Amino acid sequence: MRAAKALFIRHGAENTPEGRALLLLRHCLSPLQRRQFTQTGYFDVVGGDTGNRYRIYAGAAANVCEIGENGRPKIGLCFLPVGDLPIGDVMLAQKIALETCEASALAVARKFTPSGFLFSRSRPLR
Numbered sequence: 345m346r347a348a349k350a351l352f353i354r355h356g357a358e359n360t361p362e363g364r365a366l367l368l369l370r371h372c373l374s375p376l377q378r379r380q381f382t383q384t385g386y387f388d389v390v391g392g393d394t395g396n397r398y399r400i401y402a403g404a405a406a407n408v409c410e411i412g413e414n415g416r417p418k419i420g421l422c423f424l425p426v427g428d429l430p431i432g433d434v435m436l437a438q439k440i441a442l443e444t445c446e447a448s449a450l451a452v453a454r455k456f457t458p459s460g461f462l463f464s465r466s467r468p469l470r
Contacts, residue, residue, distance in 0.1 A: 365432030372436055389439050391446040398442050404434040408442075409458050417458035423449055 358367060370378055377387040386401040388411065399417065401407040405424055409417035425437040441449040 362430045362432065365430035365436075367432075369432040369436045369439075372439070387439075389442045392443045393446040396446075400435050400438050400442075402431065402435070404429070404431045406456065407435070408438055408453075420456040420458035421450070421453040422456065423453035 358364065370381070373381060373387060377389075381387040381402075386399050389398045389400060390396070391398060397411040398421070399409050399411050401409070406420060406422040408421040408423070410419040410421065412418035423438065423441070424434050429437075438449075
């Protein structure tokens with residue numbers, strides 16, 4: 345009975361826009377990024393132009409940080425696609441932008457000083 349209930353809940357969630365967006369995001373992540381996202385609620389991306397490392401946290405705005413050499417957030421970045429999109433779609437767009445057109449993404453991004461509190465509260469999305 346529990347297995348049937350869990351399957352029903354999971355299937356129902358996958359039929360929502362948010363659920364489908366998260367499935368697409370997970371499908372487009374590398375195995376390492378997928379594991380990192382599942383365990384921590386964020387994943388790291390390497391910028392296509394500079395090779396800098398960025399961390400994309402679960403969220404739709406002010407959820408990207410450049411990571412310093414010490415592995416901690418260095419500069420917060422806020423950039424997102426136009427439209428009212430599910431979180432998974434926003435995160436996928438951010439990943440693609442940083443990997444393929446990093447300079448353009450950084451040109452439109454609002455920079456901020458990252459707060460440890462803001463990013464320490466990230467949690468895995470199920």
